[in-house]
Amino acid sequence: MKLFYSVLLGCFFIVANNNLLFAQEDFQQEEEEHETKFKQQPGLAKAASKVFFSEKPWSVSGFGEVSFVNRNDVPIGMEDDIELSYNNLYRFSTFFGYRFTDKIIWNSEILVEYLTDPNGNSHFEFIVEAFMDFSIHKSFNLRTGIYPLSIGYINNNDEPVMFASVNRSDVERMIVPSTWMGMGVSFYGLISPSFNYTFGVSQGLDGSSFLSGTWIRQGREPRFDGNSFTTYSINPQINYVGLKDWTLSASAFIGQTGNNQEITDYNGNKRIANSVAQLYTAYVKHTKKNWEFMALASTGYMSGTEDLYYLTAQENGGVGQVIANQNIGYLVEGSFDLLSLFNNRSFLRKKNALIDPHDVKIPLFVRYEYINTHKNYNEKLLMADTNANMVHFNSDIITVGVNFKPREEIAFKIDYQFRNNRATGPYAAKEDNLLELGIGFIF
Template identity: 80%
Template sequence: MKNLYLLVILFSLISLNNAVYAQEVQEEEEHETKFKQQPGLAKAASKVFFSEKPWSVSGFGEISMVNRNDVPLGMEDDIELSYNNLYRFSTFFGYRFTDKIIWNSEVLVEYLMDPNGNSHFEFILEAFMDFSIHKSFNVRTGLYPLSLGYINNNDEPVMFGSVNRSDVERIIIPSTWMGMGVSFYGIMSPSLNYTLGFSQGLDGSAFRSGTFVRSGREPRFDGNAFTTFSVNPQINYVGLKDWTFSGSAYIGQAGDNQEITDSNNNVRRAESVVQIYSAYARYVQKNWEFIALATTGYMSNTADIYQMTAQANGGVGEVMAKQNIGYLVEGSFDLLSLFNNRNFLRKKNFMIDPHEVKVPFFVRYEYIDTHKNYNEKLLAESNANMVHFNSDIITVGVNFKPREEIAFKVDYQFRNNRATGPYAAKEDNLLELGIGFIF
């Protein structure tokens, strides 16, 4: 009889443990994210659209460190691509005048330092308004994120695994990229949604060869603000469970109607058109994530851009790519899912939410060629400048996410530039550390 009592007690304990674990699994499956996304915006930036109050305050922050020894050739003019220490804080202030008219604004402050002791402080103000007319047709106007690629609309630090955004989406697609203009978006069917934007063009005189259009993407508010224009369509298919398929494009002018003097001493208006095309497939399941993205950029009349940059840079002209390409493949798996018994995470506190804690391990391969095709005749000019990345980049890293709003990150990059010769950029392996949060 004593043995029978012991068996009953043992069975009861096992049943209780299984019941507790089953309840935790069910609660995890029923747990809803605290942050929702409005089309074209990341999580914190979307808060005003779902707030119970007519106003909202949200934002994100990040602190990142990179063990960089030298500033990479061609990156001297953009410290965000060559920093050792980064401190960034952004706050969104939103207000719903009505359910149909929503104001959203951002105040961003960042401070960066590079290996040479240079530092950069930036204070940025952005604002736009949404007019929710119908689920199939809405309007956004002001200074807003362009819908191109993946990261540009998902740029908050808890929304991607690596400490920094990939080179593919920092150089060819120069994330983060804000446009001044008007955008239309909506849901055409349960499987299809779209965006169609019209905004300012690019400042071709600010282009740098190693970073394509990145240095010319800044919005302008002077007399040349709308001398050039661009169009930016995107379409997303979400009809397959757990999958998103997206295609997007940017086609814009870059000549800025500036006067240039050609080789025959003729004065005329510069003309150039930039085209960027991108597509990605993304799979998100409870413990797995996968993304594959490809993009390519084209630039016409790079000789005109050479003249524009030479006039702006004391005679040094930039040899821009006629075409460049980049692609990446990334997979992520939550290591914490390997532990069936997670009793050590049962208690919720200010740092850890048992329903949300994850430890995703990821591997990403990317390839970028900044000058797949270019005007070789321009290199014969005495003051020609060109920086060529033809690089393979493998990034391996892990995050600790104690809750949806926080991510502790570490990754290591193996970087190799296939380009050779005097125009090849130097590449070094990098260790990156970061902390990111949203609220």
């Protein structure tokens, strides 16, 4: 009888293990066959692309994020740019899209943002974006209105579930300004199955709003004044996707920044401000099963920084900004999905309001980045005027963090930044290590 029970018990375990094995194999097969719910239109992030793939002629989508940073002090010289020195962030964006025909598509965004910093300052921002796409041919399409420029990586992938850290990297905030909208026209399409391109012509930058520590960031928003279209810029991008799981991209921005405004130097001479910004970026991204790797580099050049100095002084009570003649930034980032270490994931078989078994990930990531906001600058401007303002970051930043993504639309984030500024002297920005917490979602 004992032998009978032993054989019966053994058979039970064999059947149970086989069923568990088959269930795990079925789950893995379903996971491989599972398609993302969100597709991307060239130049747009996931939620922003919804109208292009909606079964209905209209769509409502968006994203939101709430972030906290344990910042004790605002970095010296960064008081005027609370977006880079906040403690609390609340951001919500809604996209409204309508497809008049399969060839003519309207898309718009309303973004509301509220921030506070350690000094008790607060900032509220309301941003509107609206543009139309004309799908002419797979090799030639047109987008016109106020739209995201195709530059770097984050600007076209700016929704919080699309990057690992709580904040966007400093390279793509201070060297390549994220949330960068252009007002103009952009052409995009396929050159071949392996290559696609974008070429935009848009409004120039507002040089009078530049701040020393963040280069062109404060002048990136479209203007609606008498100088709106007195300056222009071009924005080309080319992407290579011919290797499986790889994306290689190169982009540039070349544009006027002086607004053709009249300036007066300290000798009383009058002239029209003449300045041109050049920004070049390239990145490579590789995604393979549970691993992801990315490297990005950028460098910027500015001519006419003396003119910008006088222009910003006129706009800021005599305080002129020393803008870099050249800056540089780069980053390397790798991530690994910790959930893949669990061979048995049958506990994720059930789908509910929070968890989609096919999408769950726990990526651990490490990122190193380097920024030098003033690799080269006009030192004479600092010696000529005690009101000159310069904020110099020559910083190494190491970020270590983890995400919990219960489904494609949601990400819980935590990371810690080790920050060190190599710059010394009175113009060196103060850096502190930071703990960051955040929640982001799209819909």
